[in-house]
Amino acid sequence: MWTKPVAYFFGVISSLAFITPALSAERIEFNYPPFGDFDIARSDLELFVNEGKITKDFAFYTNRTKPEQLAQLRQFLSTKFSLSPTIISQFTYSPIGEKMLQRFGELLQTQNRQNGFYALRSALILSAASPEGLTLINIVKHYSSPSIRLNLSETIETMGQLSELLQKRDIVIAKIQQLATQEAANSPAIDFAQKPDIRKSGEFNITKITLNLHDRSRDGRSKIVLERKYDVDIYLPQSISAPAPVIVISHGLAEDRHSFVYLAQHLASYGFVVAALDHPVANSQQFKQFLTGIASPPQPTELIDRPLDIKYLLDELQGLSQTDSRFKDKLNLQQVGLIGHSLGGYTALALAGGTLDFAKIRQECNPNRSLNISTFLQCRAIDLKPENYPIKDDRIKAIMVMNPLNSVVLGEKGMKTISVPVMMVAGSQDIFTPAVPEQIRPFTNLPSQDKYLAVIENATHFSVQSDVPTSETVIPVPQGLLGPDRKSVHLYMNVLGLAFFQTHLRDRPEYKSYLTPAYAQFITQPPLNLSVVNSGSGEAITQLLNQIYPTSGANK
Numbered sequence: 001m002w003t004k005p006v007a008y009f010f011g012v013i014s015s016l017a018f019i020t021p022a023l024s025a026e027r028i029e030f031n032y033p034p035f036g037d038f039d040i041a042r043s044d045l046e047l048f049v050n051e052g053k054i055t056k057d058f059a060f061y062t063n064r065t066k067p068e069q070l071a072q073l074r075q076f077l078s079t080k081f082s083l084s085p086t087i088i089s090q091f092t093y094s095p096i097g098e099k100m101l102q103r104f105g106e107l108l109q110t111q112n113r114q115n116g117f118y119a120l121r122s123a124l125i126l127s128a129a130s131p132e133g134l135t136l137i138n139i140v141k142h143y144s145s146p147s148i149r150l151n152l153s154e155t156i157e158t159m160g161q162l163s164e165l166l167q168k169r170d171i172v173i174a175k176i177q178q179l180a181t182q183e184a185a186n187s188p189a190i191d192f193a194q195k196p197d198i199r200k201s202g203e204f205n206i207t208k209i210t211l212n213l214h215d216r217s218r219d220g221r222s223k224i225v226l227e228r229k230y231d232v233d234i235y236l237p238q239s240i241s242a243p244a245p246v247i248v249i250s251h252g253l254a255e256d257r258h259s260f261v262y263l264a265q266h267l268a269s270y271g272f273v274v275a276a277l278d279h280p281v282a283n284s285q286q287f288k289q290f291l292t293g294i295a296s297p298p299q300p301t302e303l304i305d306r307p308l309d310i311k312y313l314l315d316e317l318q319g320l321s322q323t324d325s326r327f328k329d330k331l332n333l334q335q336v337g338l339i340g341h342s343l344g345g346y347t348a349l350a351l352a353g354g355t356l357d358f359a360k361i362r363q364e365c366n367p368n369r370s371l372n373i374s375t376f377l378q379c380r381a382i383d384l385k386p387e388n389y390p391i392k393d394d395r396i397k398a399i400m401v402m403n404p405l406n407s408v409v410l411g412e413k414g415m416k417t418i419s420v421p422v423m424m425v426a427g428s429q430d431i432f433t434p435a436v437p438e439q440i441r442p443f444t445n446l447p448s449q450d451k452y453l454a455v456i457e458n459a460t461h462f463s464v465q466s467d468v469p470t471s472e473t474v475i476p477v478p479q480g481l482l483g484p485d486r487k488s489v490h491l492y493m494n495v496l497g498l499a500f501f502q503t504h505l506r507d508r509p510e511y512k513s514y515l516t517p518a519y520a521q522f523i524t525q526p527p528l529n530l531s532v533v534n535s536g537s538g539e540a541i542t543q544l545l546n547q548i549y550p551t552s553g554a555n556k
Helices: 004-015 042-051 056-062 067-078 085-092 095-107 117-129 136-141 152-186 261-268 284-291 302-323 343-351 358-365 374-383 411-415 435-445 487-504 509-515 517-523 535-548
Strands: 027-032 036-041 147-150 206-215 228-237 244-250 273-277 331-341 396-402 422-427 451-456 530-534
Touching: 027 152, 036 042, 036 056, 042 056, 042 067, 042 136, 067 136, 085 095, 085 117, 095 117, 095 152, 095 374, 117 136, 152 435, 152 451, 152 517, 152 530, 152 535, 206 302, 228 261, 228 302, 244 261, 244 302, 244 343, 261 273, 261 487, 273 302, 302 331, 302 343, 331 343, 331 487, 343 396, 358 374, 358 411, 396 487, 411 435, 422 435, 422 487, 435 451, 435 535, 451 487, 451 535, 487 509, 487 517, 509 517, 517 530, 530 535
Parallel strands: 027 147, 244 273, 244 331, 331 396, 396 422, 422 451
Antiparallel strands: 027 036, 206 228, 228 273, 451 530
C-alpha cells in the first residue's frame, strides 16, 4: 500500500533521476511466503494509468486500497519528469549514481534474480529519450528483462525501516518543539514589538564588487587540483567607520554565489562585509556541464578543496585590505563568520575545526546500507587518503550551517573538535540531508555552550535557497519538494543570521534575545513553524535520541 511518506520519498528520488520502478517489464513477480508466487501484468497497470480502469486481476491487489490512495498511485505512475537522457546518463554513470543503482538493483532484480543495475540504468535512459518521456510506467516498458523480480522481503524490510525512521523523526521534531515552548514559557516575558525589528533591512547602503580569483597552486595541500578559478561577490556596506567583520557564504551542490543573495544583502545592510563565492567545482554551472557531458563529476578531493577555497579567499582579502583602496580599513579578517548550506555546511564545519573521521567512514561506507541519501555523497571520502588535512582556520569565529551533511564524514568524533559558536538549521521535511542524523544528533555532539538549533517544520532542503525561476535551475525540482512558500524561511534566516553574528562576532549581547524560543514564537509563520533551542536543551535531546534509536540508529 502506498502511504504518503513512502510516495513522497520515492518522488524525491525520482526528481533527481534516481528513479527506480517498483513494477515490471511485462510483469512484476514476487514471492510472498507462505502463499507462493504472485505477479501483476504491465498491461493492467497501463490501463489503470491511462484510463483509471482496474482489471479483475489487478483488483486482487487494490480492493483493500482507499480511493484517494489509488488516485495518488495513478498520478505517481504517470508523472513526467523533465530530465533529458544526457542528464540521466551522466548521473547513472557517475560514482554516486552507480552506487545508488546498485542498491536499488538489490530490490528490483531481473527475471533470473540478478541485480537489476544494468536493466535499471538502460530503462532510465531509454525512457527519458522516448517521446512519452521519463515516467515510471514508461521505465517499466524499457526494462531490459521479461519481468522484474521484486525482492519482496528486502523491499518490505527497507520500507519498514523508512517508515519507522519517519515516525521517529516526527517524534524528535515534536519533542524539540515542546522543549522550545516550555523554555519560552519559563523565560521572562519580552515585548518584542517594542524592540528593534531586525526583520527589516539595516541602515547601510551596499556596493557589490565581483572579484575573479585564481588560486594557481595549493602548495601540496590538495593532492590533485593544482589551480582553481572562481568568482566572489563582495557585499560592501558604504560609509562604515571601522573595519567590519567578514561573513563568507559557501553554497551547496549545484548552487552558486547567487543562491543566498537575500541573506547576503540583509547582513551587509547591518554593516557586515559579506563574501559569497562560486566554488569552482560542483557549482551550478559546473554541475550543468557535468550533466550535459562536458565536465567530469566532482571528485572526493572536493571535500578538501572546498574549505581551501575559503582559506585562499580570506588570504586574498587580507592582501586587498592593504593594497586596494576599496577595501582598505574596511575588513576585520580576525573576526570571520561562515555560512554554509548542504555541502557548504560541511565546508563550514570543517573550517571551524571539524575533523574527518576515517574510521567512521570505513565503518559506514564499506558497504553503505543507509537510507540517508546524503551518505552516498559523504561516502566518496572513503577514496581519500586517510591523513590529517590542514583545513581548520582560526580566523573563523562563528558559523551558521543550514541543512549540513556530516554524520559519516565527520561523525561524532569530528563534531566534538568544533569549539566556536554554531547556529544549526534543520528542515523537518528534508529528505536529502535528514534532520535527525545530519543536524539534530550533530547538534548534541557540539561541545560549545554557544550553540543553537533552529528547526523549521515542513521546510525542505530547498527552503532556504533564494527564489530562482524553474527554467534557470540546474535540476528541475517538483514544486512539492520545494515546500511551502519560502519567504518566511528567508525571513527566519535573515534574523537568526543577523542576531547570531551580532552576538558572536561583534559581541553585541542585546541581540541574544533574538536567539530565543520566545522570539522564534513571535516571528513564526505557519505552516513553516520555527522552533529554536540552545545548549540548555542539549541533554534532553540526547536522552530522547538514545531512547528512541538503537545504537547509531539516528544515522540511518
